Amino acid sequence: MQVNYKMQCNFVIPGDVVGTAEEFLAGEGTYIKGEHIRATTAGMTKLDAIERSAKVIPSTNAPVKLENGDVVVGQITDLKESLAILRLAFKRGCESRPIHNTEALIHISRVKSSYVKEIRQVLALRDIVKAKIIDDTPTIGLSIVDDDLGVVKAYCTRCGTPLRLEEKKLVCPECEQVESRKLSTDYRMGMIR
DSSP: OOOOOEEEEEEEOTTOEEEETTTOEEOTTEEEETTEEEESSSEEEEEETTTTEEEEEESSOOOOOOOTTOEEEEEEEEEOSSEEEEEEEEETTOTTSOOOSOEEEEEGGGSOSSOOSOGGGTOOTTOEEEEEEEEOSSSEEEEOOSTTOEEEEOBOTTTOOBOEEETTEEEOTTTOOEEOOOBOTTTTSSSOO
16 A cells, blocks of 8 residues: 655755665755755745655745746736736635736737737637746747647727636627637636646
8 A cells, every 4th residue: 555655854954965866856945956955045845756756935025937837827918019018916726826017928929829810819808817938038939839738818909808718719708709729728717836
């Protein structure tokens, strides 16, 4: 019988040894130096023997570090001819630590695997979007091509009411306008997986 073995350890500060690189993989809030995994932030260590990972859960409101491959959620604040500009809210796995004053871009070529003539066909102002970081320097570039990525909450472009998903179409319950978006499989689920 396999036992799920997770262990909370000690409070550490940046530079403290969390574990050994031979035994664990460096997770969030850690880095490898020589044969040791060390803390990048002050917080509680979390060693997971099943996943073989070592993390530091910050005890301060340290800024969230964004990297390629991270899944983030943000709201569209502006649409250009071939770009959507998002104000990022949080990173998956770090929901309790909001991202402040950070914008990211979704280029029209990164919304679907098929051709999209106009970005307004698949995204609209105020939409809440789940996306993956594909470029983190100097401007954050996002992609929503994968099925689980895309709009998780949409608003009617006519009256601003949240849209309902009815038989693969978005319908406004107030003005009955029908709209389309590049939807995430998480649309209106109330959680981000």
